[in-house]
Amino acid sequence: MAAIPSPDAPPPRGRRERTRRAVRRLVLARRRPLAALCAAGAVLAGLHAVRPPPGPTVTVEVAAHDLASGAVLTDADLVPRRYPADLAPVGSAPDAAGRTLAGPVRAGEPVTDSRLVAASLLDGYPGRVALPVRIADAAAVGLLRSGDRVDLVAADPRRGTASYVAVGVPVLAIPRPDPGQATGSPGLTGRLVVVGAAPSEVDRIAAAAATDLLSVVISR
Numbered sequence: 001m002a003a004i005p006s007p008d009a010p011p012p013r014g015r016r017e018r019t020r021r022a023v024r025r026l027v028l029a030r031r032r033p034l035a036a037l038c039a040a041g042a043v044l045a046g047l048h049a050v051r052p053p054p055g056p057t058v059t060v061e062v063a064a065h066d067l068a069s070g071a072v073l074t075d076a077d078l079v080p081r082r083y084p085a086d087l088a089p090v091g092s093a094p095d096a097a098g099r100t101l102a103g104p105v106r107a108g109e110p111v112t113d114s115r116l117v118a119a120s121l122l123d124g125y126p127g128r129v130a131l132p133v134r135i136a137d138a139a140a141v142g143l144l145r146s147g148d149r150v151d152l153v154a155a156d157p158r159r160g161t162a163s164y165v166a167v168g169v170p171v172l173a174i175p176r177p178d179p180g181q182a183t184g185s186p187g188l189t190g191r192l193v194v195v196g197a198a199p200s201e202v203d204r205i206a207a208a209a210a211t212d213l214l215s216v217v218i219s220r
Helices: 013-029 030-051 179-183 199-211
Strands: 056-063 078-084 129-135 147-156 161-173 191-197 213-218
Touching: 129 199, 129 213, 147 199, 161 199, 191 199
Parallel strands: none
Antiparallel strands: 056 078, 129 191, 147 161, 147 213, 161 191
16 A cells, blocks of 8 residues: 655655746746836835935915905914925915905915015004905006005995095005906906004995995095
């Protein structure tokens, strides 16, 4: 009777030889893809080795959502974002909370000093507040200069009426035109002007700006 091979016994020599030949054929058949894979691994390892370490970053406050001109910023309106130090926007304002926007800001846009009403604008105008208003006639705004005194007139084109809403308010600043005006974005007609209004005038001016068209009369 033939002996039964033990399960732990090594495979016969002929079987081992056939297995080696099969593995060798498999490797030879795929030698090019394997070589390419090894080469790619070497390139990646080299790139990783020579890649410079990440540079310094800075924190920039950006708008958490779309913000309208004249809005007084709160912490909920701002979120911090990390920017590479050499790509951070110039004039970013880390202390923007509590300040007033001189122009609209889109969600995700960095809040820079050019978008804020500077406190120094009110120097020489005690008791007044800085109020951005949109004047319907952009060409009329081109006639104004900071320091001018103007009257604000609200016109209702539906009823054909007009009335004065403020008299003798000083022009504090005339921000640059909004980028959206070049593309005809709705809601961005006219030009923005920052005036120094008395606190008692703010509600009346803001209500008129929301429903009517504002124009200016140069008083002196």
